[in-house]
Amino acid sequence: MSTRSTRAARSSSRQTTPHAPRQSKGEATRQRLLTVAADLFHAKGVDGTGLDEILRQAGAGKSQFYRHFPSKEALVCAVLAQWEANLSQSMTAPERPLDSLDALEAWLYEILEALEADHCLRGCPIGTIAAGLDDVEEDARGAVRHCFGVLEARLREALAAMQESGELRAEADVASLAHLVLAAQQGSAMLTKAYGDSQPARHALAHTLNYLRSFSSSCHPEGN
Amino acid sequence: MSTRSTRAARSSSRQTTPHAPRQSKGEATRQRLLTVAADLFHAKGVDGTGLDEILRQAGAGKSQFYRHFPSKEALVCAVLAQWEANLSQSMTAPERPLDSLDALEAWLYEILEALEADHCLRGCPIGTIAAGLDDVEEDARGAVRHCFGVLEARLREALAAMQESGELRAEADVASLAHLVLAAQQGSAMLTKAYGDSQPARHALAHTLNYLRSFSSSCHPEGN
DNA sequence: CGTATTTTGTACCGATCAGTACATTCTGTA
DNA sequence: TACAGAATGTACTGATCGGTACAAAATACG
Numbered sequence: 001m002s003t004r005s006t007r008a009a010r011s012s013s014r015q016t017t018p019h020a021p022r023q024s025k026g027e028a029t030r031q032r033l034l035t036v037a038a039d040l041f042h043a044k045g046v047d048g049t050g051l052d053e054i055l056r057q058a059g060a061g062k063s064q065f066y067r068h069f070p071s072k073e074a075l076v077c078a079v080l081a082q083w084e085a086n087l088s089q090s091m092t093a094p095e096r097p098l099d100s101l102d103a104l105e106a107w108l109y110e111i112l113e114a115l116e117a118d119h120c121l122r123g124c125p126i127g128t129i130a131a132g133l134d135d136v137e138e139d140a141r142g143a144v145r146h147c148f149g150v151l152e153a154r155l156r157e158a159l160a161a162m163q164e165s166g167e168l169r170a171e172a173d174v175a176s177l178a179h180l181v182l183a184a185q186q187g188s189a190m191l192t193k194a195y196g197d198s199q200p201a202r203h204a205l206a207h208t209l210n211y212l213r214s215f216s217s218s219c220h221p222e223g224n
Numbered sequence: 225m226s227t228r229s230t231r232a233a234r235s236s237s238r239q240t241t242p243h244a245p246r247q248s249k250g251e252a253t254r255q256r257l258l259t260v261a262a263d264l265f266h267a268k269g270v271d272g273t274g275l276d277e278i279l280r281q282a283g284a285g286k287s288q289f290y291r292h293f294p295s296k297e298a299l300v301c302a303v304l305a306q307w308e309a310n311l312s313q314s315m316t317a318p319e320r321p322l323d324s325l326d327a328l329e330a331w332l333y334e335i336l337e338a339l340e341a342d343h344c345l346r347g348c349p350i351g352t353i354a355a356g357l358d359d360v361e362e363d364a365r366g367a368v369r370h371c372f373g374v375l376e377a378r379l380r381e382a383l384a385a386m387q388e389s390g391e392l393r394a395e396a397d398v399a400s401l402a403h404l405v406l407a408a409q410q411g412s413a414m415l416t417k418a419y420g421d422s423q424p425a426r427h428a429l430a431h432t433l434n435y436l437r438s439f440s441s442s443c444h445p446e447g448n
Numbered sequence: 449c450g451t452a453t454t455t456t457g458t459a460c461c462g463a464t465c466a467g468t469a470c471a472t473t474c475t476g477t478a
Numbered sequence: 479t480a481c482a483g484a485a486t487g488t489a490c491t492g493a494t495c496g497g498t499a500c501a502a503a504a505t506a507c508g
Contacts (some may be wrong), residue, residue, distance in 0.1 A: 022454075022455090023453095023454065023455080023505075023506080025454085025455070025504085025505080026454065026455060026456095029455080029456090043358060043359065044358035044359070045269070045271055045355070045356045045358065047269055047271030047272045047356070048271045048356065048358050050494065050495065050496085051495080051496060051497085052494075052495080052496095060456085061455095061456060061457055061458075062457090062458085062496095062497075062498085063455080063456060063457070063458085063498090063499090063500090064455070064456060064457090065497095066497070066498080067454085067455075067456090071496080071497085072496065072497090121359050123354075123355055127355065127414055127418075128355050128356075130347075130355075130414060130417060130418045131269070131347055131351065131352050131354075131355030131356065131414065131417070132269045132271070132272065132352075132355065132356055133417070134267060134268035134269065134272050135267065135268075135345050141420070144418050145418060145419055145420065147418075148415065148418045148419060149419075152424075175427075176427035176428075176430070176431065177427075177431065179415065179424040179425075179427035179428045179431075180408075180427060180428045180431040180432070182411070182415060182424070182428070183407075183408055183411030183412050183414070183415050183424070183425065183428035184404075184407055184408060184411055184428070185411065186410070186411040186414040186415065187406070187407030187408055187409065187410040187411030187412070187414070188407050188411070190351055190354060190355065190407070190410040190411070190414065191372065191403065191406060191407055191410065193354060193355070193357070194351075194354045194368050194372045195369055195372060195373075196365070196369065200376075200403040200406070200407070201403075201407065203399075203400035203401075203403035203404060204400075204403045204404045204406070204407035204408070206400070207400065207401065207403075207404040207435065208404070210435075211431065211434075211435040211438075214435075214438065246484075246485090247475075247476080247483095247484065247485080249474085249475080249484085249485065250484065250485060250486095253485080253486090274464065274465065274466085275465080275466060275467085276464075276465080276466095284486085285485095285486060285487055285488075286466095286467080286468085286487090286488085286489095287468090287469090287470090287485080287486060287487070287488085288485070288486060288487090289467095290467070290468080291484085291485075291486090295466080295467085296466065296467090
């Protein structure tokens with residue numbers, strides 16, 4: 001983000017909750033800002049998106065923005081928190097439990113289809129923000145780390161559930177497998193954007209799932 | 225990059241070779257600009273890096289820059305071309321052939337160690353540029369696609385060589401395996417930067433290599 | 449009603465953005 | 479030495495950057 005701030009960005013607490021009380025109207029404005037910003041950060045990156053454009057699309061003024069967020073970096077953190085909440089929720093939805101390799105496969109391909117819906121012009125919304133981090137954005141960096149941490153924990157829980165149910169062998173190291181799945185997902189999103197084509201990602205994900213299935217209880221035994 | 229250009233950026237040919245003749249001194253300046261820009265783009269992203277900072281670190285003036293590059297986007301393309309040349313060369317070096325799974329493993333871990341040398345604060349230099357692309361940067365997008373295409377081709381050739389030598393089974397689909405390796409590498413780099421720690425990447429890469437080895441001729445037979 | 453607090457509109461700040469203009473200095477060659 | 483072309487220094491443009499100041503309007507609540 002290249003940090004041209006005067007004062008606010010020097011503070012070091014990741015704050016999602018704002019500094020001012022609010023009523024329903026203000027809360028709606030805050031949500032509009034968040035939604036517009038999430039979309040623009042996804043499409044053009046944090047540094048490629050000016051506050052003015054966010055404000056224009058959200059139909060808000062500068063003063064409204066700074067009432068709800070102390071700085072642009074705080075907005076980035078809030079956007080990350082929103083993505084994290086959405087994703088985490090979709091991974092723990094009781095009506096669609098992530099408790100089998102088939103379910104994990106479906107979840108990964110759903111994400112890929114979302115990228116295709118954007119004509120393969122965008123990558124992972126979280127990954128895009130992560131890639132744009134520079135050395136001095138401490139708050140945003142923490143938010144990104146937390147975001148990936150939560151996502152990874154959900155994956156680990158899902159794999160552990162498969163172990164519990166007997167689908168995966170007990171010797172499988174679910175913690176490191178979660179890292180593999182996360183890396184495969186991020187790499188797939190990156191390739192999809194870079195190539196403007198989801199086929200490479202499909203290949204990579206197919207192999208990843210093929211590998212995971214080699215840890216099935218019903219499969220030939222072999223260490224991780 | 226948010227494209228605030230007046231004229232030059234509307235052209236549509238990816239040009240690495242410049243528009244002006246040059247002597248050795250000018251060529252040296254061009255190289256300095258390229259090297260500094262590559263480093264800054266890697267550290268702070270394209271949009272996070274101003275021309276003025278590149279010029280300052282390279283000890284050059286505006287006029288020197290625009291003598292060698294028609295626009296900032298052209299500089300991005302030239303930086304990508306340089307990364308591609310470096311990488312492609314390192315993958316085809318005759319004294320260190322990428323012709324076995326052990327060699328591929330060493331190559332992947334070398335890249336990871338380079339990230340560790342940056343204190344896990346940066347990602348893949350190419351991936352960082354790719355992630356920052358926005359919808360309108362056609363030239364840079366083409367350069368990124370070409371870059372990944374070359375990298376992928378080298379990986380495919382390496383895997384094919386392993387097939388030829390008998391290390392990999394003939395039924396293995398080297399094209400899709402190359403996609404897997406590329407995705408794993410990019411995802412690993414992303415996780416390393418996001419976590420500020422290379423351990424998750426090590427896990428992901430270890431699993432990927434473990435999977436590749438399951439295609440060894442000496443290994444239990446199984447389709448891809 | 450009246451008053452306090454939110455919410456909003458607008459004008460502004462200095463800094464930086466990519467890119468241009470133009471004059472000066474250097475360098476290779478004749 | 480003279481001259482052409484290359485290399486460089488510097489000052490500038492208008493737009494946009496993130497952030498601030500402050501007053502007007504809307505809303506809640508007694």
